[in-house]
Amino acid sequence: MLKVNNISFGYSDSLILHHISFKAKQGEHISVIGESGSGKSTLLKLIYGEMDVLQGEVIWKNTSILGPKHNLIVGYDFMKYVAQEFDLMPYITVEENIGKFLSRFYPQKKQKRIDELIRVVELGEYAKTKVQYLSGGQKQRVALARALAVKPEIILLDEPFSHIDNFKKQSLRRSIFSYLKNNKITCIVATHDKEDALPFANRIVVLHEGKVIANETPKTLYNNPKTALIASFFDEYSIFSQTELGLKNTDEEVIVYANQLKKVSSSNIKVTTRKAYFKGQYYLIEAIFNTRNIFFNHPKAIKKGSTVFLEYIP
Numbered sequence: 001m002l003k004v005n006n007i008s009f010g011y012s013d014s015l016i017l018h019h020i021s022f023k024a025k026q027g028e029h030i031s032v033i034g035e036s037g038s039g040k041s042t043l044l045k046l047i048y049g050e051m052d053v054l055q056g057e058v059i060w061k062n063t064s065i066l067g068p069k070h071n072l073i074v075g076y077d078f079m080k081y082v083a084q085e086f087d088l089m090p091y092i093t094v095e096e097n098i099g100k101f102l103s104r105f106y107p108q109k110k111q112k113r114i115d116e117l118i119r120v121v122e123l124g125e126y127a128k129t130k131v132q133y134l135s136g137g138q139k140q141r142v143a144l145a146r147a148l149a150v151k152p153e154i155i156l157l158d159e160p161f162s163h164i165d166n167f168k169k170q171s172l173r174r175s176i177f178s179y180l181k182n183n184k185i186t187c188i189v190a191t192h193d194k195e196d197a198l199p200f201a202n203r204i205v206v207l208h209e210g211k212v213i214a215n216e217t218p219k220t221l222y223n224n225p226k227t228a229l230i231a232s233f234f235d236e237y238s239i240f241s242q243t244e245l246g247l248k249n250t251d252e253e254v255i256v257y258a259n260q261l262k263k264v265s266s267s268n269i270k271v272t273t274r275k276a277y278f279k280g281q282y283y284l285i286e287a288i289f290n291t292r293n294i295f296f297n298h299p300k301a302i303k304k305g306s307t308v309f310l311e312y313i314p
Contacts, residue, residue, distance in 0.1 A: 001026065001061065002186060003060075004021055004043075006021050006055065006057075007021075007053045008053065008056060009042060010054060015210060016039050017039045019056070022215055024154075024186050024202075026153070027186060028186055028202045029177065029181065029186075029187045029201045030187070030203050030204075031197035031205070032188065032204075032207060033207070035208070035229070038209065040158070040190035040191075041083075041084070044083075045081075047156055047188065048065070048156055049065045049068075052066075052067030060153070063076065077150075080154075082158065084158050084159050087143075088131050088142055088146070089131065091131075092130060092131065093128050094127050094129055094131060095127045097146055098114050098117055098118065098142065098146050098149055101146075101150050102114070118145065120145065120148070120175050120176065121141040121142070121172065121175070122168065123138065123142065123145070137163040137164035139163070140161070140163040144157075144176060148185075153185065153186065154185065156188050156190075157188070157190070159192065159193075160176070161173060173200075177200045189201070192233075198222065198234070203216065203217055204217070231257065235257045235258060235259070237255050237256060237258065238255075238256050238293075238296075239253050240254050244289075245312045246268050246312075258284060258295040258297045260314060261312060263296070263310060264309050267310060269312070270308075272287060273286070273308060274304060275304065276301035279297075282297045283297070285302055296310055
C-alpha cells in the first residue's frame with residue numbers, strides 16, 4: 001500500500017503543498033486533479049523521491065520514500081515515474097528505447113516483452129523507427145512503454161496523454177489502464193482530463209491551492225460536487241438557489257449540471273436563450289436566467305432570444 005501521510009512542501013516561507021494525505025492499495029488507480037499550479041506535478045515528484053518533503057512521510061509497503069538528501073540516486077526499483085518531459089534516446093529505435101533496461105542475457109524473452117509493450121502503446125508500425133523521427137505523442141507512448149518494461153509495482157503518470165491526439169487517445173487510454181489493472185500495478189495519475197479519471201480511477205483526489213479538498217470515488221464526486229471547481233472538471237454547470245429550483249425556500253446554492261435541466265412547457269425557471277453549441281449528440285444551450293448565464297442540454301438547437309422553461313431533474 002502507498003501511504004502519503006501529512007506531507008507538506010515549499011520553498012522558503014511559501015508552501016506549495018499543505019498536509020496532503022491519502023492511500024492507495026496494490027493495483028488501485030488514483031487520479032489527482034486540480035487547476036494548473038495546484039501542486040499535482042510537485043506531489044508526484046515527492047512520491048517518487050525526486051524532492052524532499054518538509055513534513056510528513058511517503059511509504060510504499062514497508063519502505064520509506066526518501067529524497068536526494070538521503071539517496072545519491074533518485075528513485076526506487078519498484079517505482080517508475082513518467083513526467084511531462086520524457087528522457088528518451090533519440091538516435092535509437094522505439095524497441096531499443098523500450099528494451100534499454102531489460103536484461104540482454106535472455107534475448108528471446110526480452111524481445112517478447114518489447115513486442116508486448118509495443119502492442120500496449122499501439123506503436124507496432126514504428127518499432128524500427130528512430131525516436132528522433134517521432135511526433136510528441138508517439139514519444140510519449142514510448143516513454144510509457146519504457147516505464148513498464150521492467151514491471152514496476154507502482155507507476156506515477158503526469159498528464160500521460162497530453163501530447164497524444166484524439167484519434168489515438170481513447171483506445172490508448174483503455175489499453176494502458178487495462179494493462180495496469182490486469183497486472184495489479186498501482187497507478188497515480190495527475191491529470192486535467194476527466195476521461196483519465198471517471199471511467200478508470202478507484203478514487204479521485206482533488207487539489208486546490210495545495211490542499212486536498214476532496215478524496216472520493218468518481219461516482220460520488222460526480223454526483224455530489226461540493227464546489228464549483230469540482231463540478232467544472234466534469235461538465236458544464238450552473239448555480240441556482242434552492243428557492244429558484246423549487247426545492248426549499250432558502251438561498252442555499254445548488255450546483256446543477258447542464259444535463260440535469262430539461263425543457264418543459266411551464267416552470268419557475270424561465271430563461272432567454274443566447275447561443276447554441278453543437279456537441280455531437282446534443283446542443284449545449286447558453287441562456288439568461290435572472291440576469292446571469294446558465295447552461296442546459298437539448299437535442300436540437302434553439303433560436304437566439306427564445307423563451308424557454310426548464311425543470312431541474314437531479
